[in-house]
Amino acid sequence: MAKIDLFRRxxxxxxxxxxxxxxxxxxxxYTPQLAIEEAKRCLQCKKPLCIGGCPVEINIPGFIxxxxxxxxxxAIRIIKEKNSLPAICGRVCPQEEQCEKVCVFVKKQAPVAIxxxxxxxxxxxxxxxxxxxxxxxxxxxxxxxxxxxxxxxAGLTVASDLIQLGYPVTIxxxxxxxxxxxIYGIPEFRLPKAIVKREVEYICKLGVKLFCxxxxxxxxxxxxxxxxxxxxxxxxxxxxxWFMNIPGENLNGIYSANEYLTxxxxxxxxxxxxxxxxxxxxxxxxxxxxxxxxxxxxxxxLRLGADKVSIVYRRSRTEMPARLEEIENAEEEGIIFExxxxxTRYIGDENNWVKEMECLRMELGEPxxxxxxxxxxxxxxxxxxxxxxxxxxxxxxxxxxxxxxTSGLEIGKNGNIIADEKTGKTTKKGIFAxxxxxxGGATVILAMGDxxxxxxxxxxxxxxxxx
Amino acid sequence: xxxxxxREELVPNIHLLKLESSHIPLKASPGQFIxxxxxxxxxxxxxxxxxxxADEGSLTTIFMTVGTSTQKLALLNSGDTIPTLVGPxxxxxxxxxxxxxxxxxxxxxxxxxxxxxxxxKKKGNRVIIIIEARSKNLIYWEERLKEVSExxxxxxxxxxxxxxxxxxxxLKKILEEEKVSRVVVNGCTFLMxxxxxxxxxxxxxxxxxxxxxxIDGTGMCGVCRVQVNGNTKFACVDGPEFDGHQVDWNVLLxxxxxxxxxxxxxxxxxxxxxxx
Ligand SMILES: Cc1cc2nc3c(=O)[nH]c(=O)nc-3n(C[C@H](O)[C@H](O)[C@H](O)COP(=O)(O)OP(=O)(O)OC[C@H]3O[C@@H](n4cnc5c(N)ncnc54)[C@H](O)[C@@H]3O)c2cc1C
Ligand SMILES: Cc1cc2nc3c(=O)[nH]c(=O)nc-3n(C[C@H](O)[C@H](O)[C@H](O)COP(=O)(O)OP(=O)(O)OC[C@H]3O[C@@H](n4cnc5c(N)ncnc54)[C@H](O)[C@@H]3O)c2cc1C
Ligand code: SF4
Ligand code: SF4
Ligand code: FES
Numbered sequence: 001m002a003k004i005d006l007f008r009r010x011x012x013x014x015x016x017x018x019x020x021x022x023x024x025x026x027x028x029x030y031t032p033q034l035a036i037e038e039a040k041r042c043l044q045c046k047k048p049l050c051i052g053g054c055p056v057e058i059n060i061p062g063f064i065x066x067x068x069x070x071x072x073x074x075a076i077r078i079i080k081e082k083n084s085l086p087a088i089c090g091r092v093c094p095q096e097e098q099c100e101k102v103c104v105f106v107k108k109q110a111p112v113a114i115x116x117x118x119x120x121x122x123x124x125x126x127x128x129x130x131x132x133x134x135x136x137x138x139x140x141x142x143x144x145x146x147x148x149x150x151x152x153x154a155g156l157t158v159a160s161d162l163i164q165l166g167y168p169v170t171i172x173x174x175x176x177x178x179x180x181x182x183i184y185g186i187p188e189f190r191l192p193k194a195i196v197k198r199e200v201e202y203i204c205k206l207g208v209k210l211f212c213x214x215x216x217x218x219x220x221x222x223x224x225x226x227x228x229x230x231x232x233x234x235x236x237x238x239x240x241x242w243f244m245n246i247p248g249e250n251l252n253g254i255y256s257a258n259e260y261l262t263x264x265x266x267x268x269x270x271x272x273x274x275x276x277x278x279x280x281x282x283x284x285x286x287x288x289x290x291x292x293x294x295x296x297x298x299x300x301x302l303r304l305g306a307d308k309v310s311i312v313y314r315r316s317r318t319e320m321p322a323r324l325e326e327i328e329n330a331e332e333e334g335i336i337f338e339x340x341x342x343x344t345r346y347i348g349d350e351n352n353w354v355k356e357m358e359c360l361r362m363e364l365g366e367p368x369x370x371x372x373x374x375x376x377x378x379x380x381x382x383x384x385x386x387x388x389x390x391x392x393x394x395x396x397x398x399x400x401x402x403x404x405x406t407s408g409l410e411i412g413k414n415g416n417i418i419a420d421e422k423t424g425k426t427t428k429k430g431i432f433a434x435x436x437x438x439x440g441g442a443t444v445i446l447a448m449g450d451x452x453x454x455x456x457x458x459x460x461x462x463x464x465x466x467x
Numbered sequence: 468x469x470x471x472x473x474r475e476e477l478v479p480n481i482h483l484l485k486l487e488s489s490h491i492p493l494k495a496s497p498g499q500f501i502x503x504x505x506x507x508x509x510x511x512x513x514x515x516x517x518x519x520x521a522d523e524g525s526l527t528t529i530f531m532t533v534g535t536s537t538q539k540l541a542l543l544n545s546g547d548t549i550p551t552l553v554g555p556x557x558x559x560x561x562x563x564x565x566x567x568x569x570x571x572x573x574x575x576x577x578x579x580x581x582x583x584x585x586x587x588k589k590k591g592n593r594v595i596i597i598i599e600a601r602s603k604n605l606i607y608w609e610e611r612l613k614e615v616s617e618x619x620x621x622x623x624x625x626x627x628x629x630x631x632x633x634x635x636x637x638l639k640k641i642l643e644e645e646k647v648s649r650v651v652v653n654g655c656t657f658l659m660x661x662x663x664x665x666x667x668x669x670x671x672x673x674x675x676x677x678x679x680x681x682i683d684g685t686g687m688c689g690v691c692r693v694q695v696n697g698n699t700k701f702a703c704v705d706g707p708e709f710d711g712h713q714v715d716w717n718v719l720l721x722x723x724x725x726x727x728x729x730x731x732x733x734x735x736x737x738x739x740x741x742x743x
Binding site: 212214220239240250255259267272276280399401 | 490491494504508509510511535536550551552553554555556682683684685686687688689690692694699704717718721722724725726729730732733736737
């Protein structure tokens with residue numbers, strides 16, 4: 001390798017001024033030339049630490065070398081050995097916490113842009129329409145059917161892995177479109193829906209049967225499905241929105257992030273009235289919380305025409321759980337950050353619409369169980385600010401519907417289904433689980449990693465019958 | 468895609484919609500609802516199940532045209548398809564032998580109390596039904612309801628048929644004549660509210676089938692939250708049936724009006740597109 005290059009090639013993006021007026025993707029992707037330049041920075045370490053940072057252990061130096069050598073088909077082939085959704089992960093993985101965090105260049109603040117290169121290879125493949133079906137389905141003698149609950153990243157990955165091992169696979173999805181959070185939560189400008197649709201279509205082409213509009217626990221219970229399927233994988237995510245239970249939270253104009261984002265993304269309310277589902281276009285919007293979900297909601301509000309969008313977070317910037325890149329994007333776009341602030345009640349007008357919120361200022365105390373410094377209210381610091389729309393994005397947990405309607409599943413204290421990390425096995429024979437339903441809100445790649453593990457042990461279970 | 472077997476205007480602005488479904492009828496219970504979308508750009512709207520037939524693989528719902536989605540549905544005919552049909556959602560109505568049960572239905576609720584009446588009767592209850600409409604020409608399913616009740620009372624606001632006035636006026640009289648142990652109301656929010664207010668002083672358990680705005684119907688978005696006995700509940704999964712004496716009607720009525728302005732815009736936009 002030639003001399004060390006510490007210039008991490010920036011991602012071309014729409015300018016903030018331009019992008020806050022549209023829902024098109026913000027990051028435009030590397031050109032082939034930028035990709036090759038960036039790829040050439042990789043040192044091809046003998047002991048590549050980056051691989052250990054990726055939950056699905058992509059051969060990172062391998063695919064980067066192929067890009068550096070202008071061999072894009074080889075690059076995507078190597079990625080897909082381990083990751084069936086690279087166009088998605090390249091866009092939404094928190095790389096700075098995973099693969100890029102451990103790249104040798106991180107000390108020099110210039111880790112190789114692994115995520116951007118992964119995205120480049122995946123987009124190149126899609127653009128060149130070279131995608132080939134690797135439908136070399138292995139024969140499997142017992143032909144036991146596998147059922148998958150939920151078509152999020154976890155469910156899609158399990159389905160894709162098992163169909164390639166020769167099992168007939170059926171996915172049951174509650175909503176009218178597959179993709180999970182990728183379709184209803186993460187906005188178009190961060191992850192174009194066409195990409196998610198393409199991946200779903202690919203999996204269907206492999207032979208996976210997909211039933212949308214099918215709510216497991218209502219349309220059929222897990223127990224009923226188990227009579228028909230040899231094994232079931234539950235990947236139903238963490239879709240139950242939390243509220244703060246403070247006065248006035250049921251006023252009009254107060255949304256959960258799930259509702260706000262579902263209207264905007266899944267139901268396409270940003271195209272109202274061409275699409276029928278409405279959304280309130282408030283001039284001043286407050287988003288409560290500091291994670292990716294809060295960033296997404298705030299940036300959606302801006303694009304819906306708000307003049308003032310603030311993120312109200314009870315700790316400081318250092319403790320914010322959102323991805324750094326998204327915080328920076330939000331800052332560039334002019335979103336106001338109200339740190340160390342906690343809403344305590346909402347005040348409505350005569351028609352029950354929220355018009356003001358009361359907040360308290362906080363200060364940071366000792367670290368709590370999460371290792372982050374605990375916010376402590378400052379006495380007497382209450383203040384009232386006007387607001388037209390509030391989006392509550394303080395977290396979510398697994399939906400209780402499946403636990404309530406299934407016998408013999410052990411459930412953790414946050415409503416998560418208990419599953420063995422190494423096998424994905426739940427406490428009920430024949431039932432596996434992974435992704436957000438076992439972890440609470442986590443990440444796309446961790447959900448996919450869980451799914452991969454579960455697929456392997458489902459295969460083993462169906463072959464041996466041993467639990 | 469889900470096929471429409473029949474769509475018929477029963478009385479002005481109230482339509483019957485019969486849909487093909489092999490799996491929903493197998494699990495359906497009285498009090499539950501489905502969610503449909505009329506077309507690919509459509510909103511997800513909840514409709515209560517009014518009947519179903521597992522052998523035929525069909526289900527029936529009755530809807531009133533109020534805005535864009537229901538207007539779109541009203542233009543569909545047998546053989547057409549809709550892209551979304553999901554259910555059965557919500558918790559089933561409680562049904563056991565309560566003694567004498569009084570069912571009250573208005574607008575679409577005239578139909579949605581039918582399966583409950585049928586089931587309560589089977590369980591040995593004395594079933595009394597009151598249905599209410601503005602005028603005689605808006606009453607439907609009278610014969611069907613007679614078959615599943617001991618006594619059917621029709622109330623029209625203009626007095627053109629049956630008793631005249633509102634449900635509460637006539638309800639009081641019936642409650643004096645009969646020993647009612649439970650009242651169940653389906654239909655518009657106002658009817659559910661005034662009926663609950665009528666039974667509150669005489670302390671008769673009154674169950675209402677609430678109809679807040681919904682999206683997913685599975686507990687994922689929280690738009691359907693209602694305040695019951697001071698607690699926030701998600702109507703799609705914790706209900707839609709609740710104790711009418713514990714519901715905060717002001718919150719429900721206000722939340723249902725969240726998108727009034729947008730609904731008007733949506734309808735006029737669609738009418739322009741459709742009719743030029
Ligand atoms: C707004 C937002 C932004 C995010 N941003 C990022 C990001 O930038 N990077 C990142 O890595 N992660 C991000 N995450 C987290 C990430 O999206 C999740 O960790 C991931 O989607 C979990 O995948 P999953 O397959 O376990 O569940 P989900 O994606 O939640 O999918 C579950 C699916 O199951 C379906 N389902 C639920 N119940 C039933 C039922 N009873 N019957 C049938 N189907 C059912 C649901 O409709 C859904 O489609 C974000 C999350 C949100 C909400
Ligand atoms: C559990 C439940 C069961 C229902 N059952 C029936 C039924 O059997 N027959 C029937 O005619 N109606 C029923 N409704 C009401 C029906 O869903 C609404 O009338 C319908 O959504 C209106 O859509 P629209 O686009 O035609 O009108 P819009 O112009 O959107 O709205 C007109 C009115 O309907 C209400 N509404 C709007 N969107 C929704 C929504 N997504 N969910 C609920 N209400 C909404 C609004 O408060 C408004 O006042 C039910 C509602 C619920 C929640
Ligand atoms: S999948 Fe995610 S963690 Fe793994 S290499 Fe790609 S961007 Fe990094
Ligand atoms: S650690 Fe960084 S430099 Fe080394 S192989 Fe991985 S990406 Fe390349
Ligand atoms: S309709 Fe979304 S939670 Fe009830």
